[in-house]
Amino acid sequence: MRLDLFLKLARIVKRRTQAKEMCDEGVVKVNGKKAKAAKEISENDVIEIDTISKYIKFKVVKVPSTKNVSKKESKELIEILEEKRKDLKNIIDLL
Structure with missing residues (x-):
């Protein structure tokens, strides 16, 4: 099964096109x-996914x-090994 379709079916992303865009941007390994x-x-x-x-x-x-x-x-379908939310305030401060 294709990666983008799997991400959608596992409900990691809402749409297959979103999964494709994430892959194209290089955030999926x-x-x-x-x-x-x-x-x-x-x-x-x-x-x-980072x-x-x-x-x-x-x-x-x-x-x-x-x-x-x-x-x-x-x-x-999946077993979560690690999950972190990033603090957007620190990211905005860097910009």
Whole structure:
């Protein structure tokens, strides 16, 4: 399954286009390497997303076989390893 579609189905992002833009900007890594939206995701891959306001690192537990996943099922797709909210006040002060 494509990375951008997986991020949408796991409800990490709301829209697939948003996931693609994040990949294009280089904020998404799979197994420590920057990844394109079309990268094929498999079980046990570790995905990191580092945006200006949030950092999340999670492991792919299950790759869905369909393009429709319920909200309950989406929580079973990943295991969060690390999650941090960044303090925007410090970032604004740097600007």
